[in-house]
Amino acid sequence: MGKFLDLLKREFKLFWGNNVLRILFFGAPLLYGILIGYIYHKGKVTDLPIIVVDEDRSAMSAKAIEMMQDNEVLDIAMIQFDAFNLNNLMIEKQAACVVLIPAGFEKDLLTKRYPEITTIVNTANILTANYASGALQLVLGTMKVGIQLETLRKQGTPESELMSQYEPFRTTFIKKNNRSTNYMYFLWPGVLATVLQQVLLLGLALSFAAEFENGTFKELVKQTNSTFVMLLVKVIPYFLMSFIIWLMYWGFTWWFNIPFYENLGALTIVAGFFVVAVSFMGILVSILIPNQLKATEILMVVATPSFMVSGFTWPISQMPGWIQMIAQVIPLTHFLPAFRILIVENGTFSMTYPYIVNLLIISVVCFILSFIALYYKRKKTVKDLSKMTG
Secondary structure (H helix, E strand, C coil): CHHHHHHHHHHHHHHHHCHHHHHHHHHHHHHHHHHHHHHCCCCCCCCEEEEEEECCCCHHHHHHHHHHHHCCCEEEEEEECCCCCHHHHHHHCCCCEEEEECCCHHHHHHCCCCCEEEEEEECCCHHHHHHHHHHHHHHHHHHHHHHHHHHHHHCCCCHHHHHHCCCCCEEEEEEECCCCCCHHHHHHHHHHHHHHHHHHHHHHHCHHHHHHHHCCHHHHHHHCCCHHHHHHHHHHHHHHHHHHHHHHHHHHHHHCCCCCCCCHHHHHHHHHHHHHHHHHHHHHHHHHCCCHHHHHHHHHHHHCCHHHHCCCCCCHHHCCHHHHHHHHCCHHHHHHHHHHHHHHCCCCHHHHHHHHHHHHHHHHHHHHHHHHHHHHHHHHHHHHHHHHHC
16 A cells, blocks of 8 residues: 555656646646636627618618617628629628618508518628527517507507507528538538648647757758758648648548539638648747657647637637737638638638738748747757867
8 A cells, every 4th residue: 555655656746747747737727718718708799790781771771770780799890772792792891691671661661562671691600690690680570570560550550459460571581601501511621720730730849849859950950051941841841741631621522522612722822821821830839849748738738729719610809809819820810711711602812812911921920930049059059069079
């Protein structure tokens, strides 16, 4: 029994003696608990952008718009007076829905011609689509009842018969993009992109860390006197292997009959910028943390919550400001909206430019920092080699 207790004490000493393990064991649950709590702390989505097309421009349509704006779930991002360029506007404004109020709406209401309000629901994100469409159903349903009761009371209809009378206008909801609201079409691509980021970060975390830890960095320094070349030889293999993974993902779309056919060339270009950004982020950590295990652990902490923080499922606008700042430095945050624009919403390549610029910024910053850190590591190694040979 005493021996067993001694072994237990030994394990506890080993645990508490490992700073990284101790921090991860207690710090990770604490960090993720706080992070996830802040991400989803509202518990519901509010201020979702919608576009209203008011072709009627009447007092009645103005009343409908006012009621939409008063709903906490909805935020009118734009009011148009025609249906021109709606597809592009939906993407640019990231609109969850477009509400179409037809010309002659008020007149048809007053003459009991049963007009129709049409709502186009953007199901590229199923969560926001459900919230926005539910809020609009509530708003339009309330408006229907109010108009109906007011009209019938003016006609002298008894209160007991009011609710059995006519409906003043129709409402139609049309699903756009992921029309079947297939959850696999929505979630599957985001998960695969997260996996690609994860394997790249973990693979590159070992690139220079392994050289430093195994003592082979000196051999690398002897073979080239260029810091730039040293960086390139580390990332180029991962660029090439990432393309193989990309082809694998493309094959999966055929295997699982997922209808992602349009804009694949444009998406591949965006994916290239994504891979470059992730690669230089991994390289930077590998240079700064010259220990394979520690570099891997640090990047695991970064990569694990990135899917939640990226805004792919839960909108970034609903997160606290400090989490939004963290999200901006994660490449996945900028790749997934570009994917949604090109593949799900069938937008144009030019609409992804802001996300490409953000990926470029991450790439350039990480490259410059990696170059500086590696330059001084190499310089120190060259000095050590000179002392040994001298």
